[in-house]
Amino acid sequence: MSEAGAPPTRCMHLDMDTFFVSVERLMDPSLNGRPVIVGGTPFQRGVVAGCSREARRYGVHSAMPLRQAYECCPQAVFLHPNFTHYAEYSDRVAEMLEDSVPVLEKASIDEFYLDISGCGRVLGEEEGWGHRLKRSITGELQLPLTYGIARNKLVAKVATNVGKGHGDLRVPDGREADFLAPHRVRILPGVGEVMERDLLGMGMPRIGSIARLPMQLFTNMFGKHGRALHEHSRGIDYAPVLPYRRQKSLGAEHTYLEDVLDPRAMTATLKQLAQRVGHDLRGKGFLTRSVTVKLRYADFVTATKTLHCDYTNADHTLYRMAERIFQSLYTRRVRVRLLGISTSDLSEDYGQLFLFEEEEEKFDGLYTGLDDIRRRFGKGAITYGSVLEQKQEESRRRCA
Ligand SMILES: [Mg+2]
Structure with a gap:
């Protein structure tokens, strides 16, 4: 075994064949043998994320505009990418290889x-x-590959x-x-x-x-x-194989200086935590599909609950989930001492390819801008108005 960071002396490269199409065919065997194009509908803005060999024969290739792909191969089955499924299968392959x-x-x-x-x-x-x-x-997952x-x-x-x-x-x-x-x-x-x-x-x-x-x-x-x-x-390459460490979870917590009873204050905290977690997920290139809220009452009784969603790293989705969980979790009229949001079931974010949902596309630009501002001016540089109000309220109380 080579040392960490050293180039390998023997290396295997493994690539799943027409991966997105292969996963789609697992879910719908009627796609076997037919030209399949994954990316969206032919009249949508966007590009081919993956296509079958049958479609390639007509000149279709990855990154080709969907409209153009339709002109090459109008008889193809056009599918929206199903990121959740691809990521799941990708993780399962990684697990088998890791073993x-x-x-x-x-x-x-x-x-x-x-x-x-x-x-x-x-x-x-x-x-x-x-x-x-x-x-x-290939036996266990029924997915073809080449190495x-x-x-x-x-x-x-x-x-x-x-x-x-x-x-x-x-x-x-x-x-x-x-x-x-x-x-x-x-x-x-x-x-x-x-x-x-x-x-x-x-x-x-x-x-x-x-x-x-x-x-x-x-x-x-x-x-x-x-x-x-x-x-x-000349076949010379010194690049090391970079070990893949799966991060299991990522989250943030806030402990109040003074226990709170006002649900608006808690909502503002959740918003702020969702922003922090969203920022960290995007910074590390992750998506999550499990959101957990932790609530600790003043008497140290702690409640947690998890909900699942489609893969996301968007603040507003994390917040919406957290808010929903919080509503079902906060059942006692007792002051609250701590709130936390954590995310698990993380998967790498493979970039623009999957931002086909109109809503996601709209927000993607927004978060890129926000993350940039936070990187340059600090994590607190930009936030929601309600969060700001709450912060001011807290600092007033601290000073009083
Ligand atoms: Mg491939």
């Missing part, structure tokens, strides 16, 4: 790196182990992409450059449309042609990206 290797990195919702350096004695022969791992995941094994992350990822639809690949130690050489430059991570065009313009359609030339040529052209490009073309 089998010491260091796992979750690179995205459907992509994983496994550091298997020096694991030969434990795992046994690499090829057989890879097959068994794949069989156990690649190589010395480092870069070559393992390329091996997966090359192997898609053909079979899983292993690149023997020392054969990295030979393996990469015949492939088109675009397959290298970090080579986008612009760089590809420049390289084609220089007469370099294949990775091998980059590897043969001196690095200087590429640093002159692309700066530090040129250095990375040249190293990558």
Whole structure:
């Protein structure tokens, strides 16, 4: 096993095949064999989040505007993305992988790196182990996947992409450059449309042609990206596999200086706590689907209750949930000493892709702005009017 932060000496990259479509097909087997496009309805603003191989045959690809995808393949089944389900299955894959290797990195919702350096004695022969791992995941979860094994992350990822639809690949130690050489430059991570065009313009359609030339040529052209490009073309990559630590919960509490009886004060506190928790969730890139409110009365009797919702990290949703829980929790006419909100069942937020709900889209811009203000001017820099009133009230009481 390599030390934390050290590059692996043997690495597996694993990618779920047409992940969103595969999950949709689990839930609705009538989608099998049909062109499926996940992203939304064809006449919606938005892009393709995922599509089946049948749809790809018509030229549809990820990130293509939905309207355009419809023109390519009008007979496709168009589906709204179901983030909750994708995240659940992603977590289940991660759990199975975590059980089998010491260091796992979750690179995205459907992509994983496994550091298997020096694991030969434990795992046994690499090829057989890879097959068994794949069989156990596809058997248990009924989700297809492709993997690649190589010395480092870069070559393992390329091996997966090359192997898609053909079979899983292993690149023997020392054969990295030979393996990469015949492939088109675009397959290298970090080579986008612009760089590809420049390289084609220089007469370099294949990775091998980059590897043969001196690095200087590429640093002159692309700066530090040129250095990375040249190293990558020779199969060199020092990136470590970053261990994936699942955060279980995230929350915030407030203890009153003086126990309170006024429900408005408590509501204001809940709003403030929801803001803090929302801010922290977004800052750490998490979504939650379980909200718990903790209420401690002046006599230290403590009550908690949890409600579940669709994955969210929006202040207003957290607050709405907390308020509902609070209403059912606050049953005694006794002063309250502490209120807390905590969130659990966390999942990584995979970004814009899932913000298709109009409401979410509207609020997304708002929270990005609010988070920015709070980062620059402090967490208390911006808040609801009712929270502010409550704070002023508290400080008046403190001073009195
Ligand atoms: Mg995938």
